[in-house]
Amino acid sequence: MARMRRRPGGRPGRRTAPGAPGGAPAPRAAPGRAGLILAQVLVVALFAVLGARLWYLQVPMGEHFARLAAADRTQELVVPATRGQILDQAGRPLVRNRTALVVSADWHALQAMPDQGADVLARVAEVVGEPVEEIRARTRLCGPEVSRPCWPGSPYQPVTLADDVDARAALQILERREDFPGISAQQLAVRDYPHGELAAQALGYLQPVTQEELEAREELRKQFSGVDQVGRDGLEATYDAELRGTAGVRTLAVNNRGEVTGVVDEQRPEPGMHLVSTIDQRVQKTVEDALRRGIDRARKAGHPASSAAGVVMDVRTGGLVAMASLPSYDPSVWQGGIDQETFDELLSEKAGEPLNSRVMQGQYPPASTFKVSSLAAGVRGGKPLRGTYSCPSSISVGNRSFENYEGSSHGSLSLHRAIVVSCNTVFYQMAYDEWRSDERKKKPDDVFARTAEDFGFGAPTGIDLPHEAAGRIPTREWKRELWEATKEESCERAESGYPGVAEDDPGRASYLKKVAEENCTDGYRWRAGDAVNFAIGQGDVLVTPLQLVRAYAAVANGGTLWEPRVGKALVSADGERVEEIEPQKAGDLEVDGEVVSYLQKALTAVPKQGTASGAFGGFPQDQVSVAGKTGSGSALDSDSTAWFASYAPADDPDLAVVVVVPKGGTGGETAAPIVREIYEGVYGFTRDEQDAGGKSVEGGDPDLPGGEPRRGELPQVRPDGTVDLAAGE
Structure with missing residues (x-):
């Protein structure tokens, strides 16, 4: 092994690179150019990104951040x-x-x-x-x-x-x-x-x-x-x-x-x-005051009346000029928080549920006011419009007897006269004949139900107010659905009876038990009794005063059913913008024009010669002729529901008026006088009336509207927000 030679000074000698002249040392390697370039690129890129970010924050987003900064101070x-x-x-x-x-x-x-x-x-x-x-x-x-x-x-x-x-x-x-x-x-x-x-x-x-x-x-x-x-x-x-x-x-x-x-x-x-x-404040007051006086008279006559409803409709547009429901309440009770006693009273049946509008939520059997629909249905089913009919005191249907009011008899008469004197047995017989015909058909015509629906009964009218009731037009399908829903209870009652009722009224308990037995076995059947009761607006038929006034308005105007409206127009606070709420037509009566004219003439005779003649005695029919129909809806162990449905003037109809007084007695004695009082107020008539003590007093109210019902212009809202009454006021 060769030894390393030392240089003077004792240090080992440095090796030389092969081929290096004179044995000179090898040079160090220089840093890579690729790395230097990469570093320079990264630095430039970072500055570019930073610059772009600064530009973005200061230019496109400058306004946004200015708002955020301002938000800290606003x-x-x-x-x-x-x-x-x-x-x-x-x-x-x-x-x-x-x-x-x-x-x-x-x-x-x-x-x-x-x-x-x-x-x-x-x-x-x-x-x-x-x-x-x-x-x-x-x-x-x-x-x-x-x-x-x-x-x-x-x-x-x-x-x-x-x-x-x-x-x-x-x-x-x-x-x-x-x-x-x-x-x-x-x-x-x-x-x-x-x-x-x-x-x-x-x-x-x-x-x-x-x-x-x-x-x-x-x-x-x-x-x-x-x-x-x-x-x-x-x-x-x-x-x-x-x-x-x-x-x-x-x-x-x-x-x-x-x-x-x-x-x-x-x-x-x-x-x-x-x-x-569309409400006229003075007509509204007239209706409410007349209803209050009507309730008082009914109670003095021995009827337990405690509520009533009245509605006045413009027959040409469907606008509601007044809609009154008693008892009522002051809406200011809601301000500042209502106490529990007042809240309970608003919903209390004992207090008359003053929160509810009986005009569109009250549902009652319409009784004889419904005969306008039944007459049209009978003719539609084939009965002669100008035929002669028998009006006995009663007719037998199955094992039951169906009578006229107070058992009265009117011999042979026309359908016109049947409306005027309100003969039930004529309509019973028409419905019974139609029922027997339907029983022989695989698909019954149900003409009475279909005609009632054409008059707008059994469905909401579409009024621009919430919570409207639909009423009820019973049909074969409805009867079956009701039976399926109540069959179990009916069968239980058929077996156990009504022991609680029997203690006070054995006869009524026996009747109810028989009904339960019948409903248990075949309560789904549409019987003859259902049909004849339907024809005079009794049984399971229910309507609202709003539905009835619309039907009579349709008879008055020749056959147009309107969607009732309470909103007439929207006016901006400065009066610059007006949005009128146009009347909406709901449809036409599916009734021949000759039948409508026939009904108009018959209804015009009712206040003059018929069941409302007592209430309208002395009324100036030569100035404003009233057409209408009384109704007295009977109920088990309860006073009748008094109705009067009408329109006026009969020769050029303008307004339809309907009044209902539950448990108020008959339509002629209770409801018709209220309607007369409303017309007197609307048209400005006065009369001598007997007060409670029998003293003759001058009628008329200085605050009543008077004169022809107005269809004037819209009230003008001035730029300062004050309102100028409509023309003619």
């Missing part, structure tokens, strides 16, 4: 719009607005307090002068198990503690905020009902927005101001969106301490539109 406040008024057809206010001082609480702020706001609510009660228990109760959220008063709206709204508060009380709350945390006092627009109970069910009422409504209705969420209310019934509900208007937005400047320093921007609210209704 606050948006939703400003509620003023709700539109509801006017009568002449422009008189039925519902308007007024300003009230309202004390409210932040529900969440109260819940966050250690005592859930008990102390502060006690102080509020002392200031506003109301019992502390009521103030506390109003902060509870309403629910199935929570009694009134309670808060029916969203917990995110200010909870109303007291309204119509004295200004000094409100000022104490505003000046001593440290003593009233979570409490506010402010002026708010509230609904005002200048005529109290007048047309209450038609107008409806307002209630705070619920959380469910906020979640379901996007238009409410977008404009939620915290004090919003929505229509809960009547016109307030149907035309809620138009009446409510569009909320505004006020952008406030605030400093870092949350103090408002100014207004940055403001989008003013757009007031709601005024709703001009």
Whole structure:
């Protein structure tokens, strides 16, 4: 092995690269050019990305971030719009607005307090002068198990503690905020009902927005101001969106301490539109006053009447000039929270369910007023329009006897005379003959039911108000469905009977047991008794006063069925924009024109020579001729339901009027006099009447409309928001 040679100094010698001259050392390797270039590219790319990002943030997104920055210094406040008024057809206010001082609480702020706001609510009660228990109760959220008063709206709204508060009380709350945390006092627009109970069910009422409504209705969420209310019934509900208007937005400047320093921007609210209704306030008052007097007369005559309904329809358009239901109520009871006693009374059957409109929700057997449909059905089924018919006191159908009212007999007569004297047996016989014919057919004609449906019975009319009842036209199919639903109960009663009823009335209990036995075995069958009862509007037939007035309006105008309307036009708050609500035709009577003319002549004779002649004795028929029909709907162990359905003038019909008084006696003694009084008010007639003491007094009411019913122009809304009554007022 060769040894390494050392150089002087003792260090080993350095090796030389092969071929290096003179043994010089090998040079170091230089850094790679590829790596240097890559580094330079990365640096340039980073600067490019950074530059692009800066440009993007400053140019395209500059305005966006400017708004975000401004948002840190501003606050948006939703400003509620003023709700539109509801006017009568002449422009008189039925519902308007007024300003009230309202004390409210932040529900969440109260819940966050250690005592859930008990102390502060006690102080509020002392200031506003109301019992502390009521103030506390109003902060509870309403629910199935929570009694009134309670808060029916969203917990995110200010909870109303007291309204119509004295200004000094409100000022104490505003000046001593440290003593009233979570409490506010402010002026708010509230609904005002200048005529109290007048047309209450038609107008409806307002209630705070619920959380469910906020979640379901996007238009409410977008404009939620915290004090919003929505229509809960009547016109307030149907035309809620138009009446409510569009909320505004006020952008406030605030400093870092949350103090408002100014207004940055403001989008003013757009007031709601005024709703001009078809109701005539004076005719409405006439109807309600006449109904009250009619109920009083019925009770003095020994009938247990406690409710009534009256409706006046324009036969040429379907517009409702008046719709009255008694008992009524004052819609202002909803403001500020309703107590449990009042709430229960509004729904109480004992109190007459004043919240319900008997005009469109009350369902009653129409009795002889239904004969306009039955006459048309009989002729449609083949009976001669101008034939002669027998009117005995009764007819036998199966093992039952069906009688005329009070067993009267009228011999041979025409269908015209059968309407005038209201002969039941003529219509019984026509229906019985039709039933026997149908029984022999595989597919029965059911002409009486089909004709009733053509008159608009058994289905909603389409009125622009919520919660309308459909009435009932019983058919073979309906009878079978009812039997299937009640068969089990009928069979149980067929076996056990009615022991509770038998203690007081054995005869009635025996009758009910036989009915149950019959219904148990073959209650699905459409029997002859069903058919003959149907023909005079009895049995299972039910109609609403609204359906009946529309049917009589169709007879009056020659055969047109209208969709009833209460809304006539929407007018902007400055009067610049008008949206008329056009009448809607629902269809035509499927009745021959000759039959309609025949009915018109027969109905015109009823107040002159027939069952309503006593009520209309002395009425100026030469000036305004009234056509109509009485009805007395009987019920088991109950007084009759009194009806009068009519229209006038008979020779040039303008208005149809229907009145019903449940448990009021007969139509001629109770309902017809009320209708006469309505026509006297509408057309401005007066008469001498006997008061309760028998003293002769001058009739007539100075507040009644008088003169011809007006179809004037729409009321004019001036630019300042005031209303000019329609022409002719």
